[in-house]
Amino acid sequence: MLSKKRDKKNIICATYANRAFTKPIPKFEIPKEGIEPEAAYQIIHDELNMDGNPVLNLASFVTTWVDEKAEKLMVENLNKNFVDQEEYPQSGIVQERVVNMLANLCNAGENYNSVGTATIGSSEAIMLGLLAHKKKFMNEHKNARPNLVIGADVHVVWEKFARYFDVDLKLIPMKKDRYTLDVNDVKNAIDENTMCVGAVLGTTFTGQLDPIEEINDMLVDIKKEKGWDIPMHVDAASGGFVIPFLYPELKWDFRLSQVRSVNISGHKYGLVYPGIGWLLFKDRSDLPEDLIFYVNYLGNEEATYTLNFSKGSAMIIAQYYNLLRLGVNGYKNIMQNCLTNAKYLAHKMEELGYFDIIPKDLKMPVIAATMKKSAGMDVFTLSEKLRQRGWIVPAYTLPKNAEDVEVIRIVVKENFSRDLADILIEDMKRFVEQPNKAEMSNNAPKQNKNQIHNRIC
Numbered sequence: 001m002l003s004k005k006r007d008k009k010n011i012i013c014a015t016y017a018n019r020a021f022t023k024p025i026p027k028f029e030i031p032k033e034g035i036e037p038e039a040a041y042q043i044i045h046d047e048l049n050m051d052g053n054p055v056l057n058l059a060s061f062v063t064t065w066v067d068e069k070a071e072k073l074m075v076e077n078l079n080k081n082f083v084d085q086e087e088y089p090q091s092g093i094v095q096e097r098v099v100n101m102l103a104n105l106c107n108a109g110e111n112y113n114s115v116g117t118a119t120i121g122s123s124e125a126i127m128l129g130l131l132a133h134k135k136k137f138m139n140e141h142k143n144a145r146p147n148l149v150i151g152a153d154v155h156v157v158w159e160k161f162a163r164y165f166d167v168d169l170k171l172i173p174m175k176k177d178r179y180t181l182d183v184n185d186v187k188n189a190i191d192e193n194t195m196c197v198g199a200v201l202g203t204t205f206t207g208q209l210d211p212i213e214e215i216n217d218m219l220v221d222i223k224k225e226k227g228w229d230i231p232m233h234v235d236a237a238s239g240g241f242v243i244p245f246l247y248p249e250l251k252w253d254f255r256l257s258q259v260r261s262v263n264i265s266g267h268k269y270g271l272v273y274p275g276i277g278w279l280l281f282k283d284r285s286d287l288p289e290d291l292i293f294y295v296n297y298l299g300n301e302e303a304t305y306t307l308n309f310s311k312g313s314a315m316i317i318a319q320y321y322n323l324l325r326l327g328v329n330g331y332k333n334i335m336q337n338c339l340t341n342a343k344y345l346a347h348k349m350e351e352l353g354y355f356d357i358i359p360k361d362l363k364m365p366v367i368a369a370t371m372k373k374s375a376g377m378d379v380f381t382l383s384e385k386l387r388q389r390g391w392i393v394p395a396y397t398l399p400k401n402a403e404d405v406e407v408i409r410i411v412v413k414e415n416f417s418r419d420l421a422d423i424l425i426e427d428m429k430r431f432v433e434q435p436n437k438a439e440m441s442n443n444a445p446k447q448n449k450n451q452i453h454n455r456i457c
């Protein structure tokens with residue numbers, strides 16, 4: 001039994017009775033003395049309520065819900081550093097199994113000669129994939145200046161690669177009413193110094209697909225005509241876990257001879273929480289040996305091809321869990337649900353009469369829409385109003401040559417139900433039809449166009 005003295009102390013230490021709650025929170029210097037864990041937890045937990053609600057975050061492609069067992073495995077493995085293969089060899093084996101499964105998903109063929117690695121996300125995977133193409137090109141063209149041919153529909157990380165790794169960028173601008181690559185533009189842009197052509201399976205801006213097979217076929221012809229063997233890297237950050245399940249016949253992957261590397265975000269439609277991407281090379285020979293680091297660490301020699309040394313194992317393990325737990329049919333059902341709800345939402349938005357949906361034939365569960373002049377409201381105002389209700393729906397302008405096109409974008413994820421779609425439609429209708437009456441008391445910060453643009457990722 002507790003003594004009276006102890007009982008009293010416990011009462012005084014009840015979380016919100018703690019003195020920490022009446023003092024400013026340290027923001028610049030590490031406090032000299034710590035506070036009770038309950039108080040520290042509660043202060044931070046409460047403050048983070050100022051963040052948006054992940055379930056209403058329709059801006060992000062990144063997973064906002066996983067099942068309990070996946071969460072349990074993540075928590076059990078949070079204390080493992082993936083790079084410590086000597087200590088945690090099984091995590092490394094799990095990574096290899098996932099790489100094999102994803103290479104198969106991308107139709108790498110039956111000789112199992114693909115290689116790949118887990119990364120922090122698609123950005124790291126894209127950098128590493130392109131670096132391999134640069135290295136391979138430079139090994140074969142000693143004094144050449146390499147260039148990278150991509151469309152303006154790519155994610156900013158492609159441009160970052162060109163700047164960080166000193167490669168000339170040939171960025172093909174968008175066209176009026178066309179927000180993906182045009183094969184003829186790619187043909188005109190390539191030359192003997194093109195180290196790689198990039199294409200996107202599900203663009204960040206509109207969710208549309210670049211014509212990957214057409215570009216591949218053109219590159220095959222060029223190889224025959226001019227002898228330039230130009231590889232393609234496909235950015236399947238968002239499409240990699242959607243298209244193979246919904247349209248297995250659509251060729252965008254290693255079935256195409258010039259597609260030599262692919263990145264996929266495990267933390268997008270791979271259905272794992274943030275911190276996991278995948279890089280795959282069709283064949284071992286696509287990754288130059290001189291880029292692989294053999295690190296002698298804690299008594300074991302490990303081959304690594306990553307930018308970061310340490311990283312957690314938890315998300316790699318959660319990815320494996322999803323693949324085992326869901327199987328092909330499970331992923332297929334989830335992606336089908338997402339697409340069905342996206343199509344429903346797009347249809348309802350069109351019925352409202354205020355929107356034009358950009359992808360006419362929705363392949364990805366991503367809706368990008370412009371607003372008609374007759375709506376009497378622009379996308380930025382609508383986005384701001386929706387934010388007052390808790391919805392996070394970004395508004396932005398499209399890339400080069402289509403900058404005058406203002407859109408909102410909605411990424412439908414597995415936890416966006418039909419019910420939520422109906423509530424969103426009701427909110428849109430109310431905000432457009434009664435813009436002043438519908439003001440909510442929420443004091444979400446005002447955003448300008450650039451801030452909103454920066455948030456789409």
Ligand SMILES: Cc1ncc(COP(=O)(O)O)c(C=O)c1O
Pocket residue numbers: 061120121122123124154155157200202203204235237238265277456457
């Ligand atoms: C097409 C595309 N590529 C690359 C990225 C960057 O991926 P990550 O956030 O996994 O680094 C994104 C992010 O949304 C994307 O949409």
